[in-house]
Amino acid sequence: MSFTIDFLDDGRVLEWEATSDGAIVTERDVYTPRFYVAPRASDVDVDLEALRAVYDRHPDVVTTEMVTQRPGFRREEKPVLAVDVEHIDRVTSLAQQARQLSAYPVGDLACFNVDFSREFRYCLETGVDPTPASELSTLRLSVPVTETSNDVYGELSVAGDTVTGSPTDILTAVQAALEAHKPDVLVCSTSEIIPTLYEMATTAGIDGFTLSRWPDVGYQQLASQSTYSSYGRVGHSPARYNVPGRAIIDESNTFFYGETNLDGVLDLVSRSKKPVQELAWASIGNVLTAIQICEAHDRDVLVPWNSWRHEFYKPMGTLHDADRGGFIFAPEVGVHENVHELDFSSLYPNIICTRNVSPDVIRCDCHSDRDDVPGLGYSICDDRGYLVDVLQPIIDARDEIKAAIRREQQRTNPDEERLTELEGRSGALKWILVACFGYQGFSNAKFGRIECHEAINAFAREILLTAKQRLEAGGWRVVHGIVDSIWVTPDPEVESDDREDLETLATEITERIEIRLEHEAHYDWVAFVPQRESDAGALTKYFGKVAGEDEFKIRGIEARQRSTPRFIKDVQRDCLERFDATRSPDAVLDRLQDAIKRLHSGTVPVEELVERNRVSKPLEGYTQNTQNVAALKRARDQELAVHPGQDIEYVIVDDEKQSRERVALAHEEVESYDASYYETQLVRAIESLLSPLGWDRTDIQQKLSGIREPELTDFQ
Template sequence: MVYKIDFLKDVYEWSITPGGAEYERVTDYTPTIYATYDGRTEDGLSNIRERLEYYPTVVSMVIEQWRRGFRHEHEPVLRIDVRGLADVPSLASRIRRLSEPGEYKLYNVDLSREFRYCLERGRDPTPTRVPVTLAIDVAPPELVNPPLTELTLDDETVTGSPEAILHAIQRRLGQVDPDVLVFSSGEILPTLSEMADQHEVDLRLGRRPGWEQLAERSTYESYGSVGHSPARYNVPGRVIIDRSNTFFHFQSGLDGCLDMVERSGKPLQELGWASIGNVLTAIQIREARDRGVLVPWNSWRHEFFKPLSTLHDADRGGYTFSPEVGFHEDVHELDFSSLYPNIICQFNISPEMIRCDCHADRADVPGLGYSICDERGDLPDVLQPLIDARDTMKQEIRESDDEERVAVLKSRADAIKWILVSCFGYQGFSNAKFGRIECHEAINAYAREILLDTKETFEANGWHLLHGIVDSLWVTAIEGEDQTPLSELAAVISDRVGIRLEYEAAFEWLALVPLRDSDEGALTKYFGKVASEAGDEPEYKYRGVECRQRSTPDWITNAQQELIETLDQSRSPEAVCARLQRQLAELHAGRVDPQALAIDNRASKHTEEYTRATRTVAALQRAQDEGLDPQPGQNVSYVVVDDSKCSRDRVQLAHESPQQYDVEFYADLLCRAAESVCSPLGWQRSDIETYLSDHQDSSLAAFQN
């Protein structure tokens, strides 16, 4: 089995063996695209075939039988074999220009190159053994000011002259012979290559000479957030995983990535940089290929006409109950297992099956009246094996005592989880190859119905619903009423709905946090203590509060967790504020490491595009001064050193090793974190400040002693 494909002058199929790696050279590969005709004349395919006959990038053409969609029959399709991968986009664009809009539809045009090759040549890119890895990490300032004088090879830090650095890498490559290079940044590759040229060192990072840049860096926007995609690079015979540009490796490690390689057919290097939607699409493409269905170049599934009243009912998300703010004891959490993917499979929701013509008189989807065909859809067939595999892995994790095996299974289950989490939202994505907005709407409609029915069932059996979010519910016993055991109740609901309702956890207590400056509950902010046996280490669960927010400094995170522990021990806002008082004293005394106060924020624009002098702008300006060239979508890490200023001196970058911090700024952050802890007990910011003012002197004296 191949695990890496290199496109040099010829194609090199790399396989890894117990003894290392080997390749097969392929000289006859030609990528393929397809065209269908929707025009008025009968000889449309023959016409386009004649017009492309002598086009230099066309190698051959033939009429084949394919399906253009899952509900379509086989029909004549023009197969066009293209000279090379680089010629595919230009040829596809030319065909579009040769016809009236919509006359020709093109397929299999924009597939990634290694995935395309495996699909067309029938190659399985799953490695036959676990690949050997070598991690190379370089601090960002080193990359900005080469040559490198320090880097880390796996866990070993190497320092010295550029020649010493290069020779150390050479030696390690020879010793390890890695199949995968894991870089902290893709820019390590061109930096090392330039150093090797300057110092005349024969450094070969690949298994053959040379390297190439696959893609320029870019900025994108997704669901209102700006992201950054770094430049991508390639070396022959080895996979490159860039930790600054990988979702699956970050979330599930190498084991999770390898599981997704097997399921999606995307080779490891492409899977390393792929998004969740990209991998889901690859799985769908493989399913489509098995069914003789082509992959559309662009999604042209228009939204069905619907009356205004249906639009209003359909344009809603999953159901979220208003949380009952407060500190609640003896709480139980239950979750529907993979609710949205199971809804898709249970109710056969698939783009080609929703609102089908053959059942137009039916109203299957609650509240919306959409029909769903009885014929099994493609999307359920794609997702059901993933659901089953994850359930099997979770069962084995619960039963296994083999820690190494459990770690592998957790990584694989995590990778599958992200596909299942995203499959629902991807149905509403306008560029999804196989998606339809009506599927998105139908899934939400079923989810709302299920959650409302479940709430009624709990309340009829002696349980009060404190909160519910889409697929999770938190309940507590209704005082004075008999309760049906939750395990029994969960089994009844699971049988009725057809989706397993799982008992997730028991909480000694659960705190539901209000919105700031409001009595209304924050939908996704809560924390609590998981019930445990006597003598066990206490376990706390945090969601939405500061210690779970990406930009919160480490010291504030730890401080808030200490406050929550204090609340657990005392059930008293006064005790929490006493602990807060000591933390503030520590902050004022300058005893906090400034590095522990670093804030990570993501830039949403280029520095010059900001109109306000924010802290992030100050950090970006400092980064520019050092030649770091921060891009929209990239993170910048800084410590606030003097928040009274508006210039770049307001902050220092984390790697500048700041020796001071703005006490009042961080004291305010800490008090905000404390308010999240105290507010479920009815204390707001003003109550905290009153306590601090009344106890200031004694608390400072206690700290100093």
């Protein structure tokens, strides 16, 4: 039950276990990580003994041996070379030597179990469970953006209290908090807090300052900062640090902690064998891969360093049929009354489990004459695929957690702390289930296969069409459908007495498809928004009023977009409430008019006009003078480091300018803002609300020009 693992330079390993009053450490003197080398293909002859002789002479190799393992799910057990390494940091470089020898006289080789993160590898190989046995204590350290580029902090938030003053004052406050909270987890707004505090102590001549629980090591740098691109989106990975005896969660570099909470992180720790610190910085795919690796390890299957799975041969017609996504019914633009939303519960993960779609059984040789996947002609073996064993426990666990949430919410006095825990766990599992489908088509997935991706889509298309046909036969009209969700309204051409009960229909479809079709929501009305430059419906832009609730469901429009300033979000929501109450565009425009007047009168608080946008490249890489460029120039003038992949926040001061004076950074003192710019953004937001009624921006502006009283600022 060690919640964090530390690796010392001399090869020793420290296992830390959380207790109610601190942590206890177990010191391991010997740990030799292992990787494997095998022929790349089953029909290739290689001289592993020649390679073994090379490794036996290497000073960083402790020992080698020939063992029997499965180099893949579709391969039988065979002799492979196991290499035990003196230090965990030498695994990759030693494996690279096998690559260099992957030619005459050794042969075509492949390496396995190479690129594991350190703590995960240790837990996997030694059987250590990284799930904490006791509740973890935390301490949060945070610096304002204006301090992030400084070598010496003048302000630091410690456990929610702002501390200002000299380095001695700040370091004393941190040390006192460490003694008071005895934190197992340090939650930092940026990981750079760690080296900066140590540098401050050194510069100020303060002896004895440490964040560490181990006397000989203050902190370690695990990785340098980097910028990366994924699916066309630029991201930034900050430097990573380690403090012995404490797990680090960097709020600027964590997905699961940011999207859920510590309870969600810990749930995945127990499933993936990735300790808290590694789980916090890991991506969804990284955690999903870890869970898959655990399953492979249990089945004595080695994990390839790089994926080299070829795509099975397909005729041109099959390629055409397979290269399709989920089924989509174009939404009917407009406002629809009495709408019900039906969703298939975890459709893609359940397709995998109910149809046994897994890389190790898709298009198997033993059933090549079967046509198991609709429209594609792929066979699926009767043997249970490993991916089913990976996902079924997660599906079942999330269903149980969601049921527990409903029970807790129905109590007279719900336990809010318990709800927070359950919702965090449910959210973490949801993200794993969301990613499991797309990861099958990811070229770098350890065990993915494109045929699984194609098969899942084929099943999904058939399922949605089946549901549509049965609902329409039961007297319901489909107004929108996308992948796993269907929106229906009573068919006006069917008498109410002839219309089948929706819950009964959903139960029938569930039994037929073997995946639960849930009644997600009932809406008094739903509006589907057209595309900006077309009359066709936008697939993921809609809003509606939940029946019997003082609640709206909003998707895709400005109020849901992360870059939209709070003022515009609030006005759009206010106008939405007005639309619900009156169904009158004029009433909505009255609210818009009031908001515009507030803008031009200068009474809107500047902090409500902050835009947040992601930086996609270094300042020098931009060729146009965009708002982001102006903001980056101001950040550079203030020596603030903003890397590609990070967000930058600013207020538009004068959008007509092309210089850095176009914007002001969010932390600056802003004396004025560009009311005309924000008016345009407001009109755009209200266009989203009124476009289902046939209104566009021109209609709105013409209507406003007839009712608006000119301001003096309009003539300046």
